Amino acid sequence: MRFRQIGLILLTFIVTLTLSQSAYAHSGRTDSSGGHNCSAKSIAKGLCSGYHYHNGGSSSGSDSSSGGSTSNTTPAAPVETIPSGHVKVIKPTYSIYVNGNSVPNSSLKYPVISYKDITYFPMTFKFTQALALETVWNADVGFVIRKTSNKAGKVEFDYGSTNTSLYAKEPDFNIYVNDSWIDNGSEEYPLLVLNDVTYFPMTWHYAVEELGLTIKLENNAFYISK
Known part of the structure; x- marks a missing residue:
């Protein structure tokens, strides 16, 4: 009889303890931050409301992960500075042919250049010989x-490399x-000097009328011949 009383007391204690814990807790899985949204049943029981944390969880982890954003701003391109007394010239994007021979312009020490959309030829010994011109x-x-x-x-070439940016000046x-003097400073397309070589503008007036050459520009290619 005495043992039955002790067992009854223990059972009563366990039931009371269980009920007291359920009054302050509710079911539900927590997320990686240690919190979760309150269920409808828990809200009805007054155990919680909205999103909350367990075991001291907080939102600091998620805040820190989103707070360290980096800027992807593209740096501004540097402004090109043309040397004083010079003009910018470029290598033509079209093909070059001399007496029917293709010119490997990108591989030449003294390349054919373009200025104001006019083709300029370097007056090197090899080019002037190919075009039967006399220079002094x-x-x-x-x-x-x-x-x-x-x-x-015979068409021959001076192979070599040049700078990416080319700047020429008037001689x-x-x-x-x-044998007629040219007022080069007043010319629309003046003679130029690049890498210590004189460059001649192959306009119709100079190339055809003065030097007796044949020129044409067609199909994205410039042709010049004697």
Whole structure:
């Protein structure tokens, strides 16, 4: 009889303890932050309301992960500075042919260039020989170019590399075409100097009328021949 009383007391204690815990707790899984939304049953019982945390959880983890955003701003492109007294020239995007021979312009030490949409040829020995032109230069007279009755020479090239950006300037010496002095400073397409080589504008007036050459621009290619 005494043992039955003790068992009854223990059972009563366990039931009371269980009921007291259920009054302060509710079911539901927690998320990675240690919290969750309150269920409808728990809200009805007055155990919780809305989103809340368990075991000291907080939103600091999610806040820190979203607070460290980085900027993807693209840096501004540097402004090109053209040297004083120079003009910017470029290598033509079209093909070049001399006496029917393709010019490997991207591989030349003295490439054909373009300025104001006009093709300029370097007056190197190899190019002038190919086009049967006579050139003379000295410090006292300046630069002289003449047409001749000679036949076109063999097309050869000076291979080498150049800078990505090309800047030319007007020559500081006299220019003579077929022994006539040229006021280069007043020309719409003046002769230029690049890498210490004189460049001649192959306009219709100069190339055809003055130097007796044949030129044409078609199908994205420039052709010049003797």
